[in-house]
Amino acid sequence: MPGTTATPDIEIIVEDIGGGGGDDGDGGSDDGKRRRKWPASPKRYSTAIAIGIVAILMFFMALASAFIVLRSSSRVWVTVHLPPVLWANTCVLLASSFTLEAARRRLSLADVRGFRKFWMFTTVLGFLFVAGQLVAWRQLVAQGIYIASNQASSFFYIFTGAHAVHLLGGVYALLYVLARKFKETSVSRSTAAEIASFYWHFMDGLWVFLLALLYLGK
């Protein structure tokens, strides 16, 4: 730590907490400019996101297996009708994956303005999805269905809640790629965008899986 106080360090750590949800490969927050005399390979971030995805998948598989076991062993399963707004949310999230890819294509054509536009659009769609999930929760609450009402509702809230937390980690990654200046870092903008896109598409697929699970298991 040459000639600095330790305070910036702490700030970066706090910044790291914001990532949340295990997505630690969200694009190069760990680039030490200190103490390193050799180029850091950006490969570590894509490896990390791949391994992180496996861990997150395992987390949701544990919940999903609990859902399946309880669903099949239960004789008093109360069905929760999924709020219709979920379908709209799903469309929003799927669309965001396409805009993300569009942004990356712009970036590969060196069209940074176009990249920013589509990337921003993706981020907005991400926020829109989370807002839509909140609407779904409010609709259920309006029907008097709370998290503790029955097992199906518990799973509904836990699945959507855990997914939303992980997705917000993805939104953070998108914002990070948008805001960061990639001049002095070892990771290029396109690498960071690629890594963020892995996570984002994974969140997308995970949501489709969870929705299918909730829909088929109702």
Next chain:
Amino acid sequence: MATDHSGTNHDGSPHGGFLSHYVFSTDHKVIGLNYLWLALFSVFLGMAMSLVMRIHLVWPGAHLPFFSGLGDSPERYAALTTLHGSLMVFLVLTAAPQAGFGNYFLPLQIGAREMAFPKLNLLAFWATVASFLGLTITFLIPAYTAITLWIVSVAIFCTASLANALNFSVTVIDLRGQGMTLPRLPLTVWAWFINAILGMLIFSILLASCVCLLSDRLLSTHFFSVMNFVANQPAGAIATAVPVLWRRLFWFFAQAEVYVAMLPCFGLITHLISTFSRKPVWRERFVVLALCGVGVFGFCVWGQHMFSSGMNPFSPLVFSLLASSLGVPATILLISWIETLWDARVRLNTAMLFALGFISLFLSGGLSGIFLARHDLASAAVSEDFVTGHFHLVMGVAAAFAILGALFFWFPKMFGRRLNESLGKIHFWLTFAGVYCVFMPMHWLGLMAHSRVSSANGLASVAAAGSSIRNFITGAILLTALSQGLFLANFLWSLFRGERVLENNPWRATTLEWTVSSPPPADDFGPSDPVVYRGAYEFSVPEVAEDFVPQHLAAGQVVKARESGE
């Protein structure tokens, strides 16, 4: 917050402020050492708890000064058991061999200068400290809040372990130095790597279970609650009602957790045995495969516990087979250790003694494990004491021996001084005898509890023998705990007054950490990156002056080794 006034500081020099150097340092060596300090503190705390428990078992009426103030309710004893278990398993057995030694030596051994994500590493360490504090506080507060706090602490520990596992696996995959191909990795690194992947999978599951459990307690959902389970079952099943789902998820984690504690120890022991036998590891590739096998099977045997705890599992035969098939990699490891030792010029220093002690404990603990893997025997003939004896020998004490062996081995590298050998050997023999005297009679107690004695006379004699065995165990545990004082004294004395190590490589070992000064410089390898030319276990190579060839010597340099040594 941190006041680091010395603006002229060099990179990571030891003259920096205390906070920036020890508390907020992202140096893998500092973090690794911090984990070891935490584990050292936890192990003595945990040992004190087991002492209190044994004393309570023998003299239930005795009033202990501190505990009487907390109220002598039966929950205190249960809380003590839980806390002893959680401290020992999480903060000692999981943290010390993997996060402690791993953080310190993994980058050094693979020729990296840092972990892949240093800040994440630091964050994980302080999360571990937070979970340690949370776990410890649970003992002092009322039961209901305490259990919630316990779950939160375990969840925090899970997150920290996940971050660690991520860091370890990425470091091994992407940060290996030049020439450090996979076959050249030291077996310690293999073990840390496989363990990180296993940890990645199982701590996610425990985290998910903790989330559900917390929501049960705080949001009054019904994922695991007994009432819910009872409502779903036919009337006959209610007598044995237990939340089956919780058991599944929990054992999915906990059975594999045993291997999470053991895997790095296997790596450490193989490394020590090869180094001090001055022979290459016997069938190194098979050992790597065996380590992978332990990981894979360990991940699959979760169902085995369902019948050990008296439940009718999904498929006893499958799990019994899987549990028994763990014997295959374990046997490969054992054969490799014995073949490596066979006909070797063994250097019987303290580190090696602990390694041999590990083999002995692992063997005796493993043999009683065979009884538990048979589902018909397990439910019929085995009570708590047998299981306690079994897993303490094979998991707790064996792993502790591996940790101690590694500490004696790496102490010169970490602190530039040696631990005292004579004191170390006395400590080893006292501990070795002590743990056998503690845990072998426990097996016996467990078997006796289920011996079917019909006459009242026989019952009385069994009870009498049982209580004398309990007294014996308590005596032995007092002795064992006291001899740990010897270790602590040795450790603290050697830290400040121990014999200085002037050379880089006092043990004549081959791996990269021995090429740097003791303790290693802040940037690990100095100006030039290390290059690796050969495997990690080239001992007793013919036609070389020394009986070993370090990994960093190129073929041309080895000849020179004839004149200059190293």
